[in-house]
Amino acid sequence: MKIVITGSIAYDYLMFFPGRFREHLLADQLHTISVSFLVDSMRRQRGGIAANIAYTMALLGGRPTIMATAGQDFGEYRTWLEKQGIDTSGVVVIEDEYCASFFVNTDEEQNQIASFYTGAMAHANELTFARYAPDANLVIISPNDPAAMGAYTLECKQLAIPYVYDPSQQVIRLTAADLLAGLTGCALLTVNEYELSMIQEKTGLKEADILTRAGGLLVTRGKFGSTILVEDRIYDIPAVSPREIVEPTGAGDAFRGGLLRGIQLGLPWDVAGRMGALAATYCLENFGPQGHHFTPAEFITRYREHFDDAGALDILSH
Numbered sequence: 001m002k003i004v005i006t007g008s009i010a011y012d013y014l015m016f017f018p019g020r021f022r023e024h025l026l027a028d029q030l031h032t033i034s035v036s037f038l039v040d041s042m043r044r045q046r047g048g049i050a051a052n053i054a055y056t057m058a059l060l061g062g063r064p065t066i067m068a069t070a071g072q073d074f075g076e077y078r079t080w081l082e083k084q085g086i087d088t089s090g091v092v093v094i095e096d097e098y099c100a101s102f103f104v105n106t107d108e109e110q111n112q113i114a115s116f117y118t119g120a121m122a123h124a125n126e127l128t129f130a131r132y133a134p135d136a137n138l139v140i141i142s143p144n145d146p147a148a149m150g151a152y153t154l155e156c157k158q159l160a161i162p163y164v165y166d167p168s169q170q171v172i173r174l175t176a177a178d179l180l181a182g183l184t185g186c187a188l189l190t191v192n193e194y195e196l197s198m199i200q201e202k203t204g205l206k207e208a209d210i211l212t213r214a215g216g217l218l219v220t221r222g223k224f225g226s227t228i229l230v231e232d233r234i235y236d237i238p239a240v241s242p243r244e245i246v247e248p249t250g251a252g253d254a255f256r257g258g259l260l261r262g263i264q265l266g267l268p269w270d271v272a273g274r275m276g277a278l279a280a281t282y283c284l285e286n287f288g289p290q291g292h293h294f295t296p297a298e299f300i301t302r303y304r305e306h307f308d309d310a311g312a313l314d315i316l317s318h
């Protein structure tokens with residue numbers, strides 16, 4: 001089963017300011033603000049939702065395909081993704097742009113000042129499955145340029161490719177009409193609790209209405225686990241307690257990577273969901289959305305410390 005992952009590809013630039021922003025923001029001078037913070041550490045980290053999801057899927061042997069746009073600074077990122085077992089043939093480089101870039105400066109009180117530059121992502125709506133992934137069996141439509149998310153939804157319907165609709169962070173930007181078009185006819189809608197409330201508020205749909213339009217619904221609830229509602233059944237997926245939480249970015253993406261690998265292998269929903277939960281926990285225990293690592297064998301062993309898969313996961317080690 002060929003799974004095609006769409007969404008952003010980005011670099012995150014994480015800076016740390018050894019001071020307090022509020023001491024340098026003069027309330028009576030905000031109309032003429034001009035401040036520069038001398039930061040004493042910066043790291044550039046691979047990120048972007050499509051790459052994050054693909055990364056976890058690849059750890060589990062899934063060989064996903066990414067369809068996305070990236071910038072002239074993508075070269076080493078592509079090499080690295082390919083090395084992880086990700087097919088990047090559907091990643092198109094926009095030569096006069098940079099990859100989407102997230103710049104965030106954190107001060108010693110954990111306050112943040114951030115900017116997100118869309119860069120090459122603004123061209124994502126120029127890509128089509130017909131051209132870059134004609135043999136897709138399942139697509140996930142994750143946060144991306146809003147126009148691209150709409151176009152991909154439409155094309156999946158036209159080509160009858162089943163898709164997971166994963167609006168996540170972009171719920172804020174998408175209109176009620178966008179959200180309705182995306183979730184109506186999707187195979188699965190994936191959201192966290194907060195995003196589900198926002199969708200309900202924007203569209204006026206109740207959960208039951210959503211379920212008549214979408215093939216299924218995954219709602220994640222942080223440390224309280226998640227629920228998958230599909231085929232008139234409810235699967236409660238417990239969270240796996242992390243040994244320590246190093247940094248929470250990307251847990252939701254790792255969950256989707258694990259879940260998609262389970263779906264790809266044809267595993268039952270309760271097993272696929274638990275694969276998502278365990279993958280998310282690995283992510284929490286490391287820095288960044290692609291900082292975790294495990295072999296399929298290690299994953300199976302840890303899964304079985306918590307859950308009984310009745311041997312279903314043996315397929316992962318083949």
Ligand SMILES: Nc1ncnc2c1ncn2[C@@H]1O[C@H](COP(=O)(O)OP(=O)(O)OP(=O)(O)O)[C@@H](O)[C@H]1O
Nearest residue numbers: 192220221222223225226239240250251252277280
């Ligand atoms: N503190 C935690 N302890 C254990 N598991 C967690 C914790 N936080 C998240 N998870 C796991 O990750 C899954 C997704 O988390 P969450 O609901 O916070 O997603 P999210 O808000 O979309 O995250 P993200 O910030 O990555 O977008 C949860 O269902 C759970 O399995």
Ligand SMILES: [Mg+2]
Nearest residue numbers: 168169192252
């Ligand atoms: Mg999320």
